[in-house]
Amino acid sequence: MHLEPQSALMRASINSDSWGRYYTSNSVSSTLVNAMGCMSPRVIVELGVGKGSIAFEAAKRWNSAKFITVDADRSAITHLDALSNYGEHTHHVQDALDDSLAERIGLDFGTVDVGLCNPPYVRPQWRESFGEILEQAGLSGSLSSVYDAGADLLFIAQNLRLLRKFGTLGLILPDGLITGEKYQGVRSVLLKDHLVEQVVQLPRKVFSKTEAQTYLLVLSKYGGETQSVALKTMSMDGQLSTPIHIASDDAKRRLDYSFHFSGRSEAQKVLPKRLHVSIGEVTQSLVRGSLCSSQLKSIGLPVFHLGDFPAHGLSKVAPGIPSKFTQSKKALAKLPKNIKIAEKGDILIARIGRNLQEKICTVNRGGCVISDCVYALRVAPPHREAVIAYLTSAAGRKAIEATSHGVGAKYLSRFDLLSLNLPI
Ligand SMILES: C[S@@+](CC[C@H](N)C(=O)[O-])C[C@H]1O[C@@H](n2cnc3c(N)ncnc32)[C@H](O)[C@@H]1O
Known part of the structure; x- marks a missing residue:
């Protein structure tokens, strides 16, 4: 098969080479694969x-x-040799845009279980056959x-042509298809003809050559008209937020978490019947430290652990971490990637131990390394003060005490923490 030099065929739309090559990191790949049902x-x-x-x-x-x-x-x-270690490859x-792709790769259209x-x-460069490809995938009327x-x-x-009915498609997509007005028709077709299960907004800079905003999208082919879509956001350290669910009409407009999340908090301000919003709904990420107690001295920096929470008694203001734990971004950037850190603005909460409700403080400068007994809760800025005020209030302390599990030493699960309801 002869393929033309790509520079003659294609015009790169963002900062990529002429093949449009961006390589996905393992953490994004595994998030995509694990999001698929x-x-x-x-x-x-x-x-x-x-x-x-x-x-x-x-694999x-x-x-x-x-x-x-x-x-x-x-x-x-040259990079794919090891794939055959996992199974048949x-x-x-x-050229993936060949009209007769299925035949060329030894398949029939409508037979594939998973497309990635x-x-x-x-x-x-436009070819006549592209119109046919779009037509057969039901997408020809989706653009003006x-x-x-x-x-x-x-x-x-x-991919849609190759997939069987109820086959699952996991995609990494650019901002245009997810938020652009021009692509509203594409989103409408995808939501109407298929079941769009979830969209995850990836952090910018997740691809090394570009800061372009990208997303993961998972859909089930002909899985029924989409009624609502779960939107999540992923932080730089790979943590996923709790989902927000949007109706398909809102999804047609845009499919990005950040837009609907901010719109949502506005809406909540005028929703008189809503009595509560969960901490999970306003949380950007919840990180658990990675160092266990025997590793606390292993990294050459002080690690914030259970005994380091400053007493906050009955104060309604959470104290800051003691200054000896505060590190500059530069010092923290030198640490291996698997060492979890808390950043300026994070709320630290004990995950395990006695009197968890007394163990809450904030990172007011720089950042710090946290042990695996500590959570760093990152709340969207407009809600941060409300979360701190709640967690340090009598009601908040009671709720933490009630929701933590265990006899003697208690522990607070991620789920239970994110499910705590803030009064609004
Ligand atoms: C954005 S990169 C993604 C690479 C990889 N899947 C990943 O996520 O790391 C797009 C890939 O599509 C390939 N590509 C570009 N045009 C193509 C075409 N017409 N047919 C087949 N592959 C193509 C490029 O060589 C490149 O490897």
Whole structure:
């Protein structure tokens, strides 16, 4: 098969090379794979597999599936050797936008159980066959002009053609398709024809060559018209927020967590019937420290542990951490990535021990390293003061005491902490 030099065929739409190559990190790949509901797929396809980060994470989860990977770039295969250690794997050096793709990769359309894809964000030179591809995927009427379809939409279309009914598609998508007004028609078709299960807003800078905003989207082909979509956000350390659920009409407008989250808090201000909002609903991330008590002296920096919570007695203001734990961003950046830290603005809460309700304080400067007995709760700024006031109030302390488990030493689970209701 002859493939034209990509510079002649494509114009990169954002800061990528002419193949539209961005490589997904393992943590994003594993979040995508784990967000997908499919239990035991037989055939998994990844179009534009690149170095295979997503395929490798999928192979760890679904190790008896048959993997079929495709990339137009001949060099991709050099990274994929180890995939066959997990199960059957066939790779094709192939243009994924070929009208007869299924035949070229030894499949029939409508037979694939799982599609995985981080499409190139480029605009391929238009070919007549693209109109047919969009038509067969039900997407031809989704744009005011089919000529506006970029490689991202065409890759989605090819995946939809390959998938069987109820097959699952896991995508990494650019901001345009998720929030752009121009793509409202695309979102409408996806939400109407398929079950869009969830969308996760990824942190900017998650891809090394770009700060572009990207998202994970999981859908089930012909899984029924979408009634509501779960939106989440992912922090730089890979933690997922609790979901917010939006109705499909709101989802047509935009599918990004940050927009609906801020709109939501506005709405809550005028909702007289709503008595409570859970801490989870206003939480950006909840990180648990990574160092156990025997490792506290292992990193050369003081680690904030259970005995370090300053007494706050009956004060309604949570005290700050003692200054010896405060570190500069520079010092914290030198630590290995697996060491969990709390940042300025975080609320520290004891996860285990006695009198958990007394153990709350805040990080007011820099950041600090926390032990695995401590949570760092990051709350969206407009709600932070309300959460601190609640957790240090008599009602909040009572709620923590009541919700923590265990005889003697108690522990507070993530779920229980995020389920605490703030009065509004
Ligand atoms: C954004 S990268 C994603 C790579 C990998 N899946 C990941 O997530 O790390 C897009 C990939 O699509 C490939 N690609 C671009 N145009 C293609 C085409 N027409 N057919 C097949 N692969 C293509 C590129 O070579 C690149 O590996």
